[in-house]
Amino acid sequence: MEEKNLNEKASLELISQMITNSRRKLEDGNGIPFLIWGYTTFCISLAVFFFINATGDYHYHILWFLIPVIGSIGMFISKRSKVKHSGHVMNFIERVIGNIWMVIGIAGFIVSVGAFFVRIPILSIVLLLMGIGTALTGLTIKFKPVIISGFIGMASCVVPFALKGNEQILAFGIIYLIMMVVPGHILNYKGRKKHV
């Protein structure tokens, strides 16, 4: 593209082409946040399950707080590399999704801290919150696998009640894998396919 004058038809074509190109959807490699949070939570769940089972020491629940630390670092690195390669762009959909996850994240953190002081069904509450966030994201980007996995996550909040002891932790990790990792890979696959 250069600094040259256009005829009227070419101007309209250019406007249309640029607007279409800029309508970057969440499918374009944006399954990555789902993968970062999904795999991190799954691995930490396994670690908590393993250590508590092996030692019987419930202080290992402190490991849950590694999730926001590892997740935030992963998100920072991923965003930085994306901006470096293809530039930064913010559209309405991305801002809405960012705000949804900011609110869900803060709520999740508050109840997780609260769970150290008050006895609450924390795993169920977190599954419900993250399921709501996932379903809202799916509805916003109009992507069925994410919508479905969000509702599966929400419905799965009853699972920890049906299990006893440390099995709840293992179930939590597996549900997270279904709710976040599976749609994350599908999103990335669709994004890659679109660019082939």
Add this chain to the structure above:
Amino acid sequence: MFKELNPLLHSELRLGIMSILISVEEADFVYIREKTGATAGNISVQIDKLSEAGYIEVSKGFLGKRTRTVCKITEKGVTAFEEYVEALKSYLDIKSK
């Protein structure tokens, strides 16, 4: 009756930049360069012209050690863009009659 086409927007690169910025909330220099395929020097000159006209807002920040220029369309820019499209329509309407 033909409406006058805004000369500031009736240039391929400036119109390309404005069309990108009208469809997003903000975009940085790298993104604009990738989407327009123009050279960095050329984009820089056109961004300055659009900014001087008050059509876009430019803010500079840092990404690591590199500077990052983020552009955002202004109300004045949106109005100018809408008027430009209206003027284009008047040309095309008359030609198709």
